[in-house]
Amino acid sequence: MSLDSALPTRLMDTSVPRFVDDLLEKAIAHEATHHRCLRRFGEGSYGARSLDFARSYARWYHGYSAWFPHYLRAVIERLDSAEHRALLASNLAEEQGHLEEHDREVLSAMGIDPSTVDGVPHPQLFRRFCTAMGLGPEDLDAPPLPTIEWRSAFRAALRAGSGAYAVGALGLGTEAVVSTIYGPIVKGLERLPDLRREDMVFFELHCHVDDQHYDDLRTIAIDLSATEQGRRDLERGMNDALDLRLQFWGEFERAVATAPAILEIQQEAQGA
Structure with missing residues (x-):
């Protein structure tokens, strides 16, 4: 008998948080969360090419990261509950730079x-x-094609899916894993000369301060996973988000491997 056929339409409350936390464990274990290029950068394995890696990562990831408020709004639009929408509206305020007193104390x-x-x-x-990585508007305002494809596909999926799917994608498949992803990035950046603490505060903020974002999304996920369909959609959204990120890492890694001095090549092309 399959799990779906064995479960009632409305599930036991005691099983719901465990289901969500089990999904979280799967998300953290996913290859997209521990990609080898992240590990190598965090360990210093790129050596003299670490600065090129960081510059390339900054350019490639910027186009995706800049759209995060759009992703959050897309999820809010998919939620039926006013309470759930209010929770994510507070997250949106934090994305705009609002700090609570507790956040100030942690920083x-x-x-x-x-x-x-x-x-x-x-x-x-x-x-x-x-x-701080030496990138200007000309580098950032024209994202690489894989970045454009990633952010467009992700936002389209959030807009098209159910509320549970969207929460699975942005909550379990994104917010729940960013601190794990950014950890090795912080370690790698700390090895770079002349990079100030305030220049990399984006990553430390998401590693140590933004826990409330995931806590709110987890609360919503628990509510939405009380039905069979809700569980299926949560897991599917999570997996789709992680698979899109993994595809991005693959494209990025190939670009770094074939263009070890990407920034220099771009500068030469501009001067030609």
Whole structure:
């Protein structure tokens, strides 16, 4: 007998949080969360090419990261519950740079001046990192094709799926794993000379401060996983989001491998 046929339409409340947390474990174990290029950068295996890697990553990831408010709005539009929409509306305010007092305390304890973050939308924090990597508007305003394909496919999926699918994609398949993904990036960036703490605050913010984002999405996921269809959609959304990210990593890794000095090549082309 399959799991779906054995479950009632409305599931036992005690089984629901465990189901969501089991999905989280799968998401954290997914290859997209621990891609080898992340591990290599975090371990310093790129050596003298680490700066080229960081610059290329900044350019490629910027186009996806800049659209995060669009992803969040797409999920809000798919939710039927006013309570659920309100939770994500508060997340959207945080994406625009709003800090709670607790967030300020955490940042201060980490040695980060909250004034360097407060009121600054998260896409601008990432752009600050890109600027520190030597990238200008001409680099950032024309994302690589794999970035365009990733962000477009992801937003389209969020808009087309059910509320549970969208929460699975943005919550379990994205927000739940970013701290794991960004951990090795922070380690790799710390090895780079002349990179200031405030230049990489985007990553530390998402590693140590933005836990409330996932907590809210987890709360919504638990509510939406109380039915068979809700569970199926949550898992499908999570898997689709992770698979899209994995496809991006593959394209990015190939580009880094075949263009070890991407920034220099771009500069030469512009000067020609």
